Amino acid sequence: MAEQYRTSSRVAEASSAADKAAAAQTKILLIGHTDDTGSSELNAELSERRARAVARLFADHGIARENVFYQGAGETLPIADNHTAEGRSANRRVEIVDLSGARADILQSYASSRVPKYQYYRAVTAQSDQAAAGVAPSTSGNATTKAARRTATKNRAATETAVAGPAPARAASAPVSANTTAASNSAPATPVASTRSTSSDGIDFGWHEALPATLGLQFAALPASSSTLSFLSSAVADEAPVAKSCVNDRPRVSRAMKSVADDRAVPVRDHLPNLYGSSWGAALNGQYLALKDVSVLRNGATAGAKPTLLVWKDFDRSAGPNGSPQVTLSPDVNAYAVKGGVLYRVFVKNSGVFDCADIIFSNGKATSGELVRRKSSQYFTVNYVPVIART
Template identity: 30%
Template sequence: MNKSFRLTALSCAFMIAAGCSSQQMQDFNATVNDIGKNYGMPVLCGAGMIAGGVTGYALSGKDGVVAGAAIGGALGCAAGYAWQSRLRELDRIAQEENLKITTEQLTLAEPTVVTAVPQNAGLVAQIPDTGMFAIGSEQLTESGQRVVTKLAQVYAKAQTTDQADVSKELQSRRILIVGHSDATGPADLNQKLSERRAQTVGKVLVKAGIPATSIYYQGAGSSRPIADNSDLLLRGQNRRVEIVELANEQALVMRAQSEEGNTRYLRYGASDTAKPNMAASKSAGQPASSPSKVAGSQKITASQATAKQSLPDTNVAKTAPKTKPAVDFGGSPADAYQWNMAQNIKPKASGFALISNAYASDMPMSSCEADKPRSAGQVLSMANDKPLERHATKEYMPGYNNRVWANTVNGHLVTVSPVSILRDNAKVDRQPILQVVQGYKSSGQKKAQTLKAVANTYEGESEVLYRVFASDPKASVSCMDLVFSKGNAKVSQGALFYPSGSEAYVASYMPIPATNSK
């Protein structure tokens, strides 16, 4: 392996904050596998010594450096051997079966934090579903049975070299199997099918001797795409089985939480229909219809909205729709709109030092118009099919406890309520409904159009992307993207998409929370 290339890749890992390019980080991901297979033990021996020395110095000053380096080096060597051995076994199966198995090492972002999870918390392996299952079925094909059996035999082995620790490792270890699908067909059916397929793989692992109490499975359906679903040649990459080997149950919980609402999966939409190109490059700046700020003094009551519309500051010339929309929100063609809301959201720290998060902000992201509602199933135990215990709370994120949010768009009042977001992973507690009152300020009593909706959330460090889809495809509003601040109840960016014939249009939408009238 070329030493200068290794140095560049490793430098990117240590300089994530400085910002390596997307291509550099992708090169690093590809190189990690080679390093692990060929140099896993020496690399982690050295990394362990460095981490141990730093920790020793932090705890005991100079006197603690040598002892810390020795302990860290020993732990690093053991982890390096395990990593190297597992990757070689997976690589052997990939070559025998002509598969492209990709792997990702899970390490703690802050090894000095007191936790029951070891520094090297686990290994993620993505196995493509190239004929692994019969079409529309959870039954393994002949070749699929052969591949999964080989994988099960690999994971049935302990990674430790110390026989005294074999039993302890196997008892604490957890394996998570996640089924993924492309976006063709109904999302609910895809989720359920992917769940049954993950369970099928789990049964083969149990047959290989892995305790059912150590195995968990999940159906993510089409909610976590890694390729463009609208491209016939690429969408097949989304059909895959993910096997995550984790050090213990706490690491399993961390992994499950880090994947929920992860902004990295916004790079590709969950729609199998080609949409207008609304992805923005980093140099594109703000969206073409970047909204101006709403004055903080504006108030809206639940029965009467008095706020003025936040007009878009747009560089795109507005053109009259060829077909008159059901409600004219005064927007611009969506294919000329540069959407980069998620691109500006800093991914939330998950506890893991995930390489993919390092360049998430450097990737183009899809808007809600190129997406559809996403749904992932719960993490279930192979032993009893019960959900993984998460100790989640029902506390709401401040300002998002079932409030009404509204504002006018081109004279029409648009309301989304309730906005219900929990503290725990910014989950949606109650699904919202949308209401549209046309010509809100004109004389006469206006009847609101009520639209059922589904919301998804994606959590960053300081912001949450709240994505809402109208359930009726013929509704006057298709979807909306709202970026909520976690520090205060406020929208920093917002866009409303609506149909006009076969075309999609977009307008700025900056709702503010309503206050209850007395």
């Protein structure tokens, strides 16, 4: 299979000077995938090892190493339903993405335009027993020969999505048909009583007890016809329901794209407005909670590097957050493209701080947000709508 992508052969077969130049600069991206069984972190690591092995094989068969890239996408980009054994088997694969054309930014454009099929994600409750038992992801099958998929994409406008799918090695693949299902979720959580979570066992952000059914922000999938937001591709219509609250979700870890030439990450700079290394914060009940280095790619469905969560206790509004924060954490995050903007989901899982947070960003602003803390069988929430501090 690698021989089919040999650069010298493709250049020789090209009919024009422009086609020859494009063939010489064609990028080949190998993406490793897993099902969602077991640890998402281990899934990302396993998928990267598989993708790297195949990428090196391609580089050894006549493709310039600087034009071969790989990524461990883990469980983040399923093509089949993880609820079934057949679906999980199909998701364990290595995908070949043929990015033809001389555009220097074609790799970055592709990375920032992919949108996962959320309907194939499983809720945490469906996997909790396996996760608690530490079940590892399956490694059965030969990732190179059993699950490789081929994708060819032509030189496209920056707003188009390069969609992976089975196709001849040098033919453009057809777009995936849109799923018109729109996911509507419950209204923001409301307190069920005046019960407060005491500060003796954690930071008191002004918690109020809430019923599990009321947890979660109000959001929905984008309509199938087109995006209502200029910075999101119409491909986000291929969405399905996302867990309405962060307590029913888990981090879904993916590795960066890397070059076979030096195994270094490829920088991707195509981000949403105000969501490229920006800092956000707000005061809550005398504390100041901030998120530093918040990044989301243009697709609205891929978070950048992990942010830094900071807490200053006994916050003085007149002076602002001074000195060193009392809490510094590096939480995992998920990002989901939703109607009206982006759902940015933060997994803290620290009993002294909180469990998780959901924030909706729209047009460069945070429009709603919620922190959630679980204590025994009780849930406590507080609204959190940070403002941008710097970019």
